[in-house]
Amino acid sequence: METTPRIGELACFALYTASRAVIGLYRPVLDRLGLTYPQFLVLMALWEQDGRTVSALGDALQLDSGTLSPLLKRLEAAGFVERRREFGDERRVTVHLTEAGAALEREGCAVTEVVGTAAGMPLEELLALRDKLNEFTESVIRHRAAR
Amino acid sequence: METTPRIGELACFALYTASRAVIGLYRPVLDRLGLTYPQFLVLMALWEQDGRTVSALGDALQLDSGTLSPLLKRLEAAGFVERRREFGDERRVTVHLTEAGAALEREGCAVTEVVGTAAGMPLEELLALRDKLNEFTESVIRHRAAR
């Protein structure tokens, strides 16, 4: 690369703006449910499998306890989840959906559908884009670990 | 969609993790320069064209003054930029690179090169991914505005 690249040429900037754009697309819908985007992701992870530990949620969402602990506290205060210290291992905390949290699944499911029409491309292309991104992330994380 | 999609199936989640992964890839390099990722983007915008106004930077980076004002204050405190009230229009503030800020361009240019090898795909594919993402963002923002 001879000259400094322009911002618009950077893949990292394209990712950064694309990610914020979708989150902004979801925002008004999630607002009505009283959720932020990361909170919504946590609920999705629990709809898939309830009773996960904090670290299991962290693995699923690539977030650490510094982010999850206060987030879960807010989700609990909102009445969507409940945290329980495990009996066997007192260090572990499992997170469980309340009735209200479980009830959000139906509406929550619909949240993600808006991206299909907003993406401006056929579903097939969107799925291909998603797969390419996951492949990319996988590789980047491997390169990060290797140091 | 009959059932709730799994997190790994969501394009939005793929974007979210991919974006954070690249930023994390850049972090150790940017740390050495004393920059955060958004600060680095602002400098890139200024290397491309110095003396932009705050709102022009906001247009380029899709950020508002609530984000940029404190960020620019920190960049100024670090000695990389200088802010000047415009003479013609006292509302406007132009942002100018200092010598130190301009001097970062050479090293800053190199920062973005690491993604090429970490991406785990040929440059051509990475550029195609970038273009697809920009197309996607464009469409999502249009759908956001239309309401």
Added chain:
DNA sequence: CGCAATTAAGTTGCGCACAATCAAAATGCG
């Protein structure tokens, strides 16, 4: 001209992300 409407940037408040640190519980090795 006079004043309402608009525009530009800054401020406030909240919720992430993430590094660094901490406390408590569990594990494992001599």
Added chain:
DNA sequence: CGCATTTTGATTGTGCGCAACTTAATTGCG
């Protein structure tokens, strides 16, 4: 068993993002 090490989650501190609001300057309409 005893104690160092590891694991798990929580806490602290900094810097975004973004909505809502404020302030000050400019514009434009009657």
